[in-house]
Amino acid sequence: MVRIASPLRSYTSGASSVTVDGATLHEILANLDRRFPGIRFRMVDEQDCIRPHMRVFVNTSEAKRLSEPVRAGDTVHVICALSGG
Amino acid sequence: MAAKTGHLGPTVLRSVDRGRTWREASQPPAFRKAGEGEEARAVQRVFWLTPGHASESGTWFAGSSPAGLFRSQDGGERWTPVAGFNDHPMRSKWVTAGTPDGEFLHSILIDPRDPRHLYIGISIGGIFESMDGGGDWTPLNEGVEADFLPEPAVPYGHDPHCVALHPLMPDRLYHQNHCGLYRLDRPARRWIRVGRAMPKKIGDIGFPIVLDPADPDTAWVFPMDGRTVWPRTAIDGKPAVYRTQDAGKTWRRLDRGLPRSKAWFTVLRQAMCTDRHVRTGLYFGTTGGEVWASTNAGERWSCIARHLPEIYSVTHAA
Numbered sequence: 001m002v003r004i005a006s007p008l009r010s011y012t013s014g015a016s017s018v019t020v021d022g023a024t025l026h027e028i029l030a031n032l033d034r035r036f037p038g039i040r041f042r043m044v045d046e047q048d049c050i051r052p053h054m055r056v057f058v059n060t061s062e063a064k065r066l067s068e069p070v071r072a073g074d075t076v077h078v079i080c081a082l083s084g085g
Numbered sequence: 086m087a088a089k090t091g092h093l094g095p096t097v098l099r100s101v102d103r104g105r106t107w108r109e110a111s112q113p114p115a116f117r118k119a120g121e122g123e124e125a126r127a128v129q130r131v132f133w134l135t136p137g138h139a140s141e142s143g144t145w146f147a148g149s150s151p152a153g154l155f156r157s158q159d160g161g162e163r164w165t166p167v168a169g170f171n172d173h174p175m176r177s178k179w180v181t182a183g184t185p186d187g188e189f190l191h192s193i194l195i196d197p198r199d200p201r202h203l204y205i206g207i208s209i210g211g212i213f214e215s216m217d218g219g220g221d222w223t224p225l226n227e228g229v230e231a232d233f234l235p236e237p238a239v240p241y242g243h244d245p246h247c248v249a250l251h252p253l254m255p256d257r258l259y260h261q262n263h264c265g266l267y268r269l270d271r272p273a274r275r276w277i278r279v280g281r282a283m284p285k286k287i288g289d290i291g292f293p294i295v296l297d298p299a300d301p302d303t304a305w306v307f308p309m310d311g312r313t314v315w316p317r318t319a320i321d322g323k324p325a326v327y328r329t330q331d332a333g334k335t336w337r338r339l340d341r342g343l344p345r346s347k348a349w350f351t352v353l354r355q356a357m358c359t360d361r362h363v364r365t366g367l368y369f370g371t372t373g374g375e376v377w378a379s380t381n382a383g384e385r386w387s388c389i390a391r392h393l394p395e396i397y398s399v400t401h402a403a
Contacts, residue, residue: 037111045115045128047126049125049127054092
């Protein structure tokens, strides 16, 4: 399950969570982008780095790299970082 | 339109119905994936969009921050890096971060006589020219001052704010620099600081410069306070546009209709434009969200919109 930050829901037709397969964050986001073209580039840059104002968690642990493993049943949270108050 | 909405990464959106609907590029401007040991760059924002040469339908150019050049050949749907600049062996020397906002590429100009003849401006880096469609570039900064650098005369590292090329006389360029107002008539390579003819109390610092589409000798600027702490606002709170009609030899203040005092306008480099009417109309937008217009070449101004968000860019849609 991937929980989608509200600014990205225009890509998912308003869905706040979607079910996507993948063994790593890299696979999850690639599959997410296949379903919702363009969504990945708004979260991850061309060097495969999570953008500065986005935070990605696997369950309750923050992921810093796309190689982070994801197990069946895990929830990936895509959240906008607090920026500017 | 370039967009960097809130927390999300940058993209480009296109409208073909005057803004009623917008479609996001399927392949926004992005640097290529860095190889082992290479500097890894990611587009933080798309700063400048320019249509390509009239003979190349569907071609557009984009300038980014960090400074990068991108081209689309399908009307902005897919963008690819221009390797001739982005991977140029001298790029890392030409471009310096210089400011907390980082560096960015702007003022992409195409010679109407030759689609392979291009100019770009980089803050901070200078003005560069290509004769082969972007494959190779050379600095074009002779005569331009850079008082923020230890050496007085350097080939690059300057801070052009806005560069303009006249469509009817493409060998004539003007630019508003962090260090003054300049004109260049090719094939010369040395810029002349025409801003020295501005009144001393006003100076020649600003962001935008716009040219009269019908007259290569006429241009308008919006001077800003570049003294001491650089507030970048209208000098002494008295906004004014200045116009030259003799290629920069003399300048005339135009402020009828503008606030007389306590109006610290800032007009960003893309927030001023002309239209193409016979009697040239002028427009500028402020960071305070106001749009001002003149139907008579700047002789008189009126506010045509208020309470908008910060204005980055104003373009006449014809």
